[in-house]
Amino acid sequence: MLDTPVTGKRQVARGMFVIGMHAPEIASAVRAGQFVNLGWSGGPILRRPFSVYRAEGEHIEVVLKAVGSGTGQMLAMEVGDRLSCLGPLGRGFEFGGGAREAVLVSGGLGVAPMLLAARDARVAGMKVTWVHGARTAAELCSEMDGDTVIWATDDGSQGTPGSAVAAAPDADLVIACGPNRMLAAAAERWPEAQVAVETYMGCGTGVCLGCAVPLKRGGYDRACKEGPVYRAADIDWDALPSHLPYAVVA
Amino acid sequence: MSTDMSVAVGGMKLRGPVLAASGTFGYGTEVPLLERRALGAMVSKGIFLRPREGTAPPRIAETPSGMLNAIGLQGPGADALVRDYAPQWAEWDFPVLVNINGESVSEYAELTSRLDGVPGVAGFEINISCPNVEQGGMFFGNDPRAAATVTEAVRKRTKLPVWVKLTPMVSDIGVIARAVESAGADALCAINTFVGMSIDLNAYRPRLSFRTGGLSGPAIRPLAVHLAHQAARAVRIPVIGIGGIARAEDALEFLVAGCTAVQVGTATFVNPKAIAEVHDGIASFLEARAFRSLADLPRYLPRD
Numbered sequence: 001m002l003d004t005p006v007t008g009k010r011q012v013a014r015g016m017f018v019i020g021m022h023a024p025e026i027a028s029a030v031r032a033g034q035f036v037n038l039g040w041s042g043g044p045i046l047r048r049p050f051s052v053y054r055a056e057g058e059h060i061e062v063v064l065k066a067v068g069s070g071t072g073q074m075l076a077m078e079v080g081d082r083l084s085c086l087g088p089l090g091r092g093f094e095f096g097g098g099a100r101e102a103v104l105v106s107g108g109l110g111v112a113p114m115l116l117a118a119r120d121a122r123v124a125g126m127k128v129t130w131v132h133g134a135r136t137a138a139e140l141c142s143e144m145d146g147d148t149v150i151w152a153t154d155d156g157s158q159g160t161p162g163s164a165v166a167a168a169p170d171a172d173l174v175i176a177c178g179p180n181r182m183l184a185a186a187a188e189r190w191p192e193a194q195v196a197v198e199t200y201m202g203c204g205t206g207v208c209l210g211c212a213v214p215l216k217r218g219g220y221d222r223a224c225k226e227g228p229v230y231r232a233a234d235i236d237w238d239a240l241p242s243h244l245p246y247a248v249v250a
Numbered sequence: 251m252s253t254d255m256s257v258a259v260g261g262m263k264l265r266g267p268v269l270a271a272s273g274t275f276g277y278g279t280e281v282p283l284l285e286r287r288a289l290g291a292m293v294s295k296g297i298f299l300r301p302r303e304g305t306a307p308p309r310i311a312e313t314p315s316g317m318l319n320a321i322g323l324q325g326p327g328a329d330a331l332v333r334d335y336a337p338q339w340a341e342w343d344f345p346v347l348v349n350i351n352g353e354s355v356s357e358y359a360e361l362t363s364r365l366d367g368v369p370g371v372a373g374f375e376i377n378i379s380c381p382n383v384e385q386g387g388m389f390f391g392n393d394p395r396a397a398a399t400v401t402e403a404v405r406k407r408t409k410l411p412v413w414v415k416l417t418p419m420v421s422d423i424g425v426i427a428r429a430v431e432s433a434g435a436d437a438l439c440a441i442n443t444f445v446g447m448s449i450d451l452n453a454y455r456p457r458l459s460f461r462t463g464g465l466s467g468p469a470i471r472p473l474a475v476h477l478a479h480q481a482a483r484a485v486r487i488p489v490i491g492i493g494g495i496a497r498a499e500d501a502l503e504f505l506v507a508g509c510t511a512v513q514v515g516t517a518t519f520v521n522p523k524a525i526a527e528v529h530d531g532i533a534s535f536l537e538a539r540a541f542r543s544l545a546d547l548p549r550y551l552p553r554d
Contacts, residue, residue, distance in 0.1 A: 241308050
């Protein structure tokens with residue numbers, strides 16, 4: 001658990017911002033798909049989980065939208081304000097399967113783990129196809145990292161009209177993150193995809209059992225511990241809540 | 251000169267008065283981040299005889315200064331607890347009590363027999379107050395005869411300390427407290443969560459899939475201090491205060507109100523070091539006022 005200063009803030013899409021913080025231990029250890037649980041003085045009672053967006057040197061970044069009062073408070077923070085940062089938490093994406101190409105499919109805030117995923121895929125010797133979708137052009141994240149880049153918008157204002165899942169090519173390794181409904185569609189097309197799910201989360205450390213993810217084989221496990229990355233076919237998508245005010249990718 | 255923080259509570263001598271509340275510390279093995287240094291004792295996540303899946307998500311919802319949860323006592327069952335966790339507990343320098351649950355009196359009894367004598371199991375906290383199970387739980391906690399029957403059944407099957415965790419969802423907690431004291435409880439834990447509900451205005455339905463959940467966190471603290479105080483006035487056995495404790499001052503309120511020890515719960519979710527900070531804060535408070543031991547702290551506990 002680190003007490004860390006906010007070191008920067010920038011906008012990457014309409015309503016979407018990146019916040020940086022000084023967190024050396026986390027920056028050097030974090031893997032794509034892992035998250036941090038952030039709290040702050042005067043903030044809400046529970047911490048807020050965020051995928052780590054970028055990790056460079058002694059700094060990490062997270063990406064967020066103001067979806068509730070908690071994230072609203074975070075966006076009002078200025079450089080030097082303090083965050084309590086717990087992490088890195090959870091199990092990230094696996095890049096050890098020997099695939100030659102990784103397709104990274106994200107919708108909206110689901111872009112959050114993808115810069116690190118691109119980094120880790122390249123380290124594993126893969127080419128990266130970056131597929132990113134949003135409702136409209138203004139909501140596409142302006143930052144990207146891919147040998148090939150594909151855009152998709154619901155209204156067709158930029159790139160392929162329709163969803164990011166529909167716009168993506170097939171590959172040996174597909175990694176997806178976004179709203180749970182998008183991930184359910186990804187699971188139909190690529191049962192072996194690695195997906196990072198969004199859930200409500202309490203502690204982020206495995207003890208509260210609040211972030212239950214329903215499994216196809218029956219029962220639940222914890223997004224914060226066994227997840228948030230899953231093999232797409234392992235999740236019981238019908239039982240996973242699809243609309244969340246904040247989420248591990250938010 | 252360090253302050254003597256030890257307490258005798260419900261058949262146990264503990265090194266400190268700050269305990270980990272059931273369901274907020276797992277089985278104590280999950281998280282290296284959790285600070286154990288100052289832990290007086292740990293109460294395990296609630297367990298049933300057999301494995302339970304728990305409730306469907308969403309299971310938690312944040313509320314003003316608190317949270318609702320309906321986990322539904324997800325757990326691996328007694329055999330897994332004995333195999334996977336108890337051997338680790340046996341090595342630790344603080345005692346672990348098991349929070350036991352059942353859908354019937356005989357199930358509580360059978361679970362007690364299964365766990366009694368297992369190295370690592372130092373005592374029992376009978377959960378007659380879980381609001382998130384369809385059968386058992388709170389049903390036993392709001393009827394004095396049922397509460398006493400469960401307590402007796404457990405008492406008969408173990409010589410280890412037996413604590414009983416009470417629900418606040420009663421008209422007179424003193425009646426229940428006296429009933430379980432007479433039935434042989436060594437201590438009372440007051441209180442478990444309040445039943446609450448929160449509505450999702452986008453979906454026009456409750457935010458929790460279980461509809462209702464248990465409310466915890468600072469939101470319930472004054473209610474909890476009052477109920478723990480009422481329980482303490484009703485019985486001679488020790489009362490362990492629970493409800494929204496996040497800082498030393500919160501714990502001290504319960505202690506002055508008549509509690510012998512406290513449990514910290516929801517605060518651990520936010521701050522994995524909460525228990526150690528509460529413990530250290532109590533010690534500093536006592537030291538600053540020149541009390542040599544926690545036993546010297548003045549209590550407000552008028553007897554009727």
